[in-house]
Structure formats: C-alpha cells, structure tokens
Amino acid sequence: MAYQNSPYGGYGGPGGFSSGMAQAGLPPGADPQLWSWFSAVDTDRSGAISAIELERALINGDWTPFDLDTVKLLMGMFDVDRSGTIGFNEFCGLWKYIKDWQNVFRYFDRDRSGTIDRNELRDALSRFGYNLSPPLIKLIQVKYASNVASNYGPALGITFDRFVRACVVIKQLSGAFQNLDTDNDGWVQISYDQFMQTVLSLP
Amino acid sequence: MAYQNSPYGGYGGPGGFSSGMAQAGLPPGADPQLWSWFSAVDTDRSGAISAIELERALINGDWTPFDLDTVKLLMGMFDVDRSGTIGFNEFCGLWKYIKDWQNVFRYFDRDRSGTIDRNELRDALSRFGYNLSPPLIKLIQVKYASNVASNYGPALGITFDRFVRACVVIKQLSGAFQNLDTDNDGWVQISYDQFMQTVLSLP
Numbered sequence: 001m002a003y004q005n006s007p008y009g010g011y012g013g014p015g016g017f018s019s020g021m022a023q024a025g026l027p028p029g030a031d032p033q034l035w036s037w038f039s040a041v042d043t044d045r046s047g048a049i050s051a052i053e054l055e056r057a058l059i060n061g062d063w064t065p066f067d068l069d070t071v072k073l074l075m076g077m078f079d080v081d082r083s084g085t086i087g088f089n090e091f092c093g094l095w096k097y098i099k100d101w102q103n104v105f106r107y108f109d110r111d112r113s114g115t116i117d118r119n120e121l122r123d124a125l126s127r128f129g130y131n132l133s134p135p136l137i138k139l140i141q142v143k144y145a146s147n148v149a150s151n152y153g154p155a156l157g158i159t160f161d162r163f164v165r166a167c168v169v170i171k172q173l174s175g176a177f178q179n180l181d182t183d184n185d186g187w188v189q190i191s192y193d194q195f196m197q198t199v200l201s202l203p
Numbered sequence: 204m205a206y207q208n209s210p211y212g213g214y215g216g217p218g219g220f221s222s223g224m225a226q227a228g229l230p231p232g233a234d235p236q237l238w239s240w241f242s243a244v245d246t247d248r249s250g251a252i253s254a255i256e257l258e259r260a261l262i263n264g265d266w267t268p269f270d271l272d273t274v275k276l277l278m279g280m281f282d283v284d285r286s287g288t289i290g291f292n293e294f295c296g297l298w299k300y301i302k303d304w305q306n307v308f309r310y311f312d313r314d315r316s317g318t319i320d321r322n323e324l325r326d327a328l329s330r331f332g333y334n335l336s337p338p339l340i341k342l343i344q345v346k347y348a349s350n351v352a353s354n355y356g357p358a359l360g361i362t363f364d365r366f367v368r369a370c371v372v373i374k375q376l377s378g379a380f381q382n383l384d385t386d387n388d389g390w391v392q393i394s395y396d397q398f399m400q401t402v403l404s405l406p
Contacts, residue, residue: 051351075351084353139403148254148278150287192380192389199402200342
C-alpha cells in the first residue's frame with residue numbers, strides 16, 4: 001500500500017493520517033479529498049473504518065503509531081451511533097478534530113522537534129487557561145512523554161497522540177472538579193465511588 | 204532473532220517476555236536461566252535493558268506488544284537507580300513481578316481466552332479486596348479493554364499488559380483515597396492540586 005505520501009506525516013510533522021489515494025464510490029456532495037482519505041483508511045472496503053484500521057492509519061510525526069488509548073478516545077468521540085466503526089460522516093468530524101489539533105501542536109512545538117517538551121507543555125496548558133503548578137506540569141510531562149525518565153539521555157518529549165490525550169484528560173479532570181466545586185473555593189468533597197468514576201472515565 | 208520460543212508466549216498464554224537463549228558472560232552467582240533471558244532482551248549487548256528493548260521484548264498472549272504506558276510503569280517500578288535502564292539485578296525483580304502477574308492472570312482467565320472479560324475482572328478485583336459497583340466494573344472494563352465498545356462484535360477483553368496496569372491503577376487510587384479519608388467514612392475533602400496530583404501520578 002502506498003501509505004507514505006501523507007501531507008502531515010514525515011519527520012517533524014505533528015502526526016495524523018498516513019494515506020494513499022482512492023476516489024471510487026464518491027458519495028454525492030462529499031468532499032473528494034476527504035473521501036479519498038476515508039477510502040484509503042478503510043482498507044477492507046467495508047464502507048466504515050474499524051478501530052484496527054484507524055490504529056493502522058494514525059501515525060505520529062516520528063512514524064510511531066498512535067497509542068491504543070488515543071485511538072479509543074477518538075473512536076469514543078466520533079463513533080456517534082455506537083456502531084463500533086467510523087462511517088464517512090463520522091470521519092469528517094474526526095478529520096477536522098485531528099487537523100485542529102495538528103495546528104495546535106505545530107504552534108506549541110516551537111523548536112520543531114516533533115515532540116512537546118516541558119516548556120512547550122507549560123505554554124500550551126497556560127494558553128488553554130490551566131494555571132498548573134510546576135510540579136504538576138512535571139508530572140504531566142513524565143506521564144505523557146513517549147520515552148522514560150532517566151538521569152541522562154534525551155529530554156522527555158510528548159508525541160502528537162499523547163499530547164492530544166493529555167490535553168483531553170486535563171480538560172475532563174478540571175471540568176469534573178469544577179462541577180463538584182459548587183462554591184468555587186478550590187476544594188471539593190467527594191465519595192470513593194464518585195472519585196473512582198471520575199478517574200476511570202478518563203481516556 | 205529467535206524470539207519465538209517463549210515459555211509464556213503463544214496464543215492463549217497470558218503474555219510476558221518473548222526470548223531466545225544467550226549464556227555468555229554469566230555473572231557469578233546469577234541464575235543461568237534469568238541471565239539468558241536478560242541477555243536475550245539486551246539486544247545491543249550494552250549490559251542494561253533500555254525502555255525500547257523492554258518494549259520490543261514484552262508481548263501479550265495474542266502477540267500484541269505491551270502498551271507504552273505499561274512499559275513505563277514497569278521501568279518506573281524496577282529502574283531503582285533511575286539510570287533510565289534495567290540492569291541485571293533490577294531485571295530479576297521485574298521478572299518475578301511479571302511471573303507473579305502471569306499466575307494471577309491465568310487464574311482469573313477462567314475461559315482461557317487470553318483476555319479478561321467483565322466477570323473475570325469482577326472476580327479478580329473482588330478477590331483483591333475491592334468492592335466496586337457494577338457501573339465501576341463496567342467503566343474499568345471499557346477503559347482497559349484492548350478493543351473498542353460497540354453494539355455488536357466481540358466482547359470487550361483486557362490483555363495481560365492492560366490488566367496489570369488496571370490493577371495497579373485501582374490499587375494506587377484506592378490507597379490515595381484511603382490516605383485522605385482519615386475518618387474512614389468514604390468521603391474525602393480534596394483540593395484541585397491534590398486531586399490533579401493524585402490522578403496524574405497514575406500509570
């Protein structure tokens with residue numbers, strides 16, 4: 001399969017779909033470019049994209065595949081009819097979402113390294129409105145980095161797929177906390193069950 | 204590389220190291236079997252196992268690789284000297300940990316499917332002392348399953364690597380909650396910073 005000619009793939013790109021070209025069966029009114037990407041990802045020509053097909057199609061800028069957890073996050077968001085697959089209309093939403101995140105990632109990856117380092121992460125989260133302490137920023141960097149922490153070796157960097165997941169997790173967690181914090185004093189009372197449910201609902 | 208002869212690999216096995224044989228340079232007093240596994244995983248013969256080498260060596264019973272997050276969890280637990288790699292002594296601890304989890308996984312995978320389904324998960328967590336509500340068990344199953352939820356298709360099953368991660372997360376979360384719940388009434392007061400730190404410290 002000719003899966004090398006991605007406009008977003010290649011070293012230094014933020015990541016996204018790797019894809020060839022396929023134009024057969026264009027539905028009336030559909031964007032031909034989007035349809036060609038959709039058809040290229042739908043390798044078994046079933047008319048819908050399975051999680052496995054999506055996992056195979058999504059690559060980071062350094063050619064590593066997306067984490068299963070990020071693929072599941074995307075399936076959960078865009079498989080609107082809960083069929084277990086992504087139809088063409090659902091794909092259009094997914095495509096736009098990834099394109100928007102690519103722009104965000106490119107913007108904050110100031111040194112064009114292909115990963116988000118700690119300063120870039122701090123800037124991104126601050127721009128999103130999260131005022132997090134330096135120890136929290138460090139925790140997020142260590143948790144979502146695509147390599148492990150060591151006393152030497154390359155700095156911890158977050159690839160595109162894990163950056164998206166990190167941002168979604170922080171948004172979801174902060175939102176859940178705010179909903180509980182009805183008097184807005186930065187403290188909440190929470191039961192074991194609520195606590196577990198909040199955390200286990202994260203992607 | 205002859206990485207097919209794993210005593211724990213193969214369909215239906217719970218997962219673990221895939222490995223060949225290597226006996227050169229056995230340190231005095233070292234278990235020859237363990238040394239041979241260690242040397243086989245240390246493919247660049249550097250004398251220590253990097254995260255990438257560990258990631259390549261660890262496979263589930265269905266031959267899928269371990270998630271990066273599980274590899275990072277194991278590195279974080281067993282890279283005691285924070286060198287960023289696993290030396291032979293650290294490897295002995297890691298090996299035992301995985302062997303113990305293999306036994307746990309085999310015990311609860313009653314139908315020998317190679318994955319943990321919802322009933323098996325409920326039994327395992329209950330045996331570990333966690334009395335979780337059915338909606339919570341369902342959340343854990345959906346979050347850690349290696350496939351996505353759909354209205355049809357195969358049931359959600361959790362592979363070995365994700366089962367270990369799920370159990371570690373539930374243990375760590377429950378422990379953190381209990382530490383905060385000083386009067387033991389099932390409710391805690393928690394600040395935004397504490398809340399975020401607790402969750403972002405999870406593997």
